[in-house]
Amino acid sequence: MSEEVDAGVTGERAGKRVRADAQRNTDALLSAAAEVFATSGVDAPVRQITAKAGVGAGTLYRHFPQRSDLIAAVFxxxxxxxxxxxxxxxxxxxxxxxxxxxxxxxxxxxxxxxxxxxxxxxxxxxxxxxxxxxxxxxxxxxxxxxxxxxxxxxxxxxxxxxxxxxxxxxxxxxxxxxxxxxxxxxxxxxxxxxxxxxxxxxxxxxx
Amino acid sequence: MSEEVDAGVTGERAGKRVRADAQRNTDALLSAAAEVFATSGVDAPVRQITAKAGVGAGTLYRHFPQRSDLIAAVFxxxxxxxxxxxxxxxxxxxxxxxxxxxxxxxxxxxxxxxxxxxxxxxxxxxxxxxxxxxxxxxxxxxxxxxxxxxxxxxxxxxxxxxxxxxxxxxxxxxxxxxxxxxxxxxxxxxxxxxxxxxxxxxxxxxx
DNA sequence: GACGATACGGAACAACGTTCCGCTTAGCAA
DNA sequence: TTGCTAAGCGGAACGTTGTTCCGTATCGTC
Structure with missing residues (x-):
């Protein structure tokens, strides 16, 4: 049901190993985004999410190049x-x-x-x-x-x-x-x- | 039906005379906003409206302190x-x-x-x-x-x-x-x- | 024509999304 | 353990936005 949609977002693709810190930051971003979205809506400032996740802006955009990727993953x-x-x-x-x-x-x-x-x-x-x-x-x-x-x-x-x-x-x-x-x-x-x-x-x- | 809502937006209040240039700019802003809203939606950039109206940003905010005032007047x-x-x-x-x-x-x-x-x-x-x-x-x-x-x-x-x-x-x-x-x-x-x-x-x- | 009040324009500020790059760190091999 | 390399990281920096501020221009009147 979610074969194509999942790839590239959670980073658990078959052929590639994911570095531990990358996975950790992805999870932190998803968790933080879920909280922020519930509180301030999906239009909440990006910095609010990165601050709560304790990561830089570049990290967010590496894992979720499109804002919709983050929203999709969270929901x-x-x-x-x-x-x-x-x-x-x-x-x-x-x-x-x-x-x-x-x-x-x-x-x-x-x-x-x-x-x-x-x-x-x-x-x-x-x-x-x-x-x-x-x-x-x-x-x-x-x-x-x-x-x-x-x-x-x-x-x-x-x-x-x-x-x-x-x-x-x-x-x-x-x-x-x-x-x-x-x-x-x-x-x-x-x-x-x-x-x-x-x-x-x-x-x-x-x- | 529109006694209170009208005041302060069109500038045609009873006790005050409105300067000709002020009225001219108000009309230009309303006209420009109507076009821009229809084209780009109500979230269109403010500068797009002021540019089309040929006025500065300050002029817009003087006549329409709230964005909703402009939207309300247009619609x-x-x-x-x-x-x-x-x-x-x-x-x-x-x-x-x-x-x-x-x-x-x-x-x-x-x-x-x-x-x-x-x-x-x-x-x-x-x-x-x-x-x-x-x-x-x-x-x-x-x-x-x-x-x-x-x-x-x-x-x-x-x-x-x-x-x-x-x-x-x-x-x-x-x-x-x-x-x-x-x-x-x-x-x-x-x-x-x-x-x-x-x-x-x-x-x-x-x- | 001169004057005061009013209004104008756009520079300036803050907050935002997004990009970029020097530095850090994980993972692996020896 | 140590060293190497590529992957990943953080945050400064850029462009765009909404909004404010103030020196200047204009209107209406005397």
Missing amino acids: RHEVDACADAAPALAAQHEPLEALVKWLQRFTGFIGTKHGLSAALHSGDPAYSSLPAYFQQRFVPVLRALLDRAAEAGEVRSDVDPYDLLRATANLTLPAREDDGHTQRMVALLIDGLRFGAGGTVSGPGAG | RHEVDACADAAPALAAQHEPLEALVKWLQRFTGFIGTKHGLSAALHSGDPAYSSLPAYFQQRFVPVLRALLDRAAEAGEVRSDVDPYDLLRATANLTLPAREDDGHTQRMVALLIDGLRFGAGGTVSGPGAG
């Missing part, structure tokens, strides 16, 4: 964690409930990524690999949840998972403080999914 | 134009159709404002006046459309206009190219509105 495991949560939810809950709960989990994940949306849509080709990874991890997960709910007759079957993924992310990312707006609007989207579904129609309120 | 008439389109739509179309058509008009307006979303949600208090103006112009307009459609039994009545406004804008702004995603997702939102409404339930597809 990849969070993406994986969110995607991997879906099977458990599907096993524990009814189809619609599992779908709703995973979307809530997804909004929780996206909600901490301030500034990421702007970066993704900045038009800078350096960020082009990020949406691809998001997509290839999340689309199958959401498709499975949607299909299961559709087979149960609880949601309609004509909605593209990628559409719903983008829409949910777009609704979530711009929120600064959690005033319930995101949850209400995602619930509204889910009601839209249920509208006209084959199953029983009970009433609004998906969450 | 205000576009906001007004969009808001003012609602009554005509309401007069020409059925309640639900008028609501849908105005939301489409609204997405068209928002769709050209690349970078504005990031600015609005950057957390910088300097931009706090912009959402206020958007809100005070658009919320009453959308509320009227929603109320009319709700009275006709075509949509539910428990949706806050401001919520719907933000959601639609959030769905629209991040789009780089128009692949129909925004229209599909706004249609899904509208289906969510129709879900559980008092009137007849016909089937999905609001557009």
Whole structure:
């Protein structure tokens, strides 16, 4: 799932040995960047990251020539964690409930990524690999949840998972403080999914 | 509708006479900013605007101490134009159709404002006046459309206009190219509105 | 035409992303 | 252990940005 994307970032390529200090600094940078991104967003000053990691600017640019490389590396495991949560939810809950709960989990994940949306849509080709990874991890997960709910007759079957993924992310990312707006609007989207579904129609309120 | 927001930006305050060169430069800056914003987004370098306007940096900061002042002044008439389109739509179309058509008009307006979303949600208090103006112009307009459609039994009545406004804008702004995603997702939102409404339930597809 | 108030322009400053290069250090061989 | 070499390191330095400041130019009036 991450054969090409990984190479050149973590430095654990097959044919080359990595010097110990290089690996150490890479890890320190990833750790520091994760903290700084969560605190100040992905647009945080580079020097803030290098200072926290205790390395020079040159070191950062050696390991992550593109800023997107650093961002991608930091977020990849969070993406994986969110995607991997879906099977458990599907096993524990009814189809619609599992779908709703995973979307809530997804909004929780996206909600901490301030500034990421702007970066993704900045038009800078350096960020082009990020949406691809998001997509290839999340689309199958959401498709499975949607299909299961559709087979149960609880949601309609004509909605593209990628559409719903983008829409949910777009609704979530711009929120600064959690005033319930995101949850209400995602619930509204889910009601839209249920509208006209084959199953029983009970009433609004998906969450 | 714009008593407080206007003062101090256009320079046409009541008690003070404005020097001719000051007014000339204000107009030149507004005109230049409008062009630059449309071309390079609202994050365009300040010097690009001052150069096009043929003024110094000091002149810009004198007339627009906050960057948001300039942005607000440039976009205000576009906001007004969009808001003012609602009554005509309401007069020409059925309640639900008028609501849908105005939301489409609204997405068209928002769709050209690349970078504005990031600015609005950057957390910088300097931009706090912009959402206020958007809100005070658009919320009453959308509320009227929603109320009319709700009275006709075509949509539910428990949706806050401001919520719907933000959601639609959030769905629209991040789009780089128009692949129909925004229209599909706004249609899904509208289906969510129709879900559980008092009137007849016909089937999905609001557009 | 002269005067005071107002506004102008661009140099100057601070903070940023990014590059570059002399120095350090890890890894290996003897 | 010692010495060698290539890889890697740190931070100074550069260009670009937003923003401020102040000597100078201009406007409006007498």
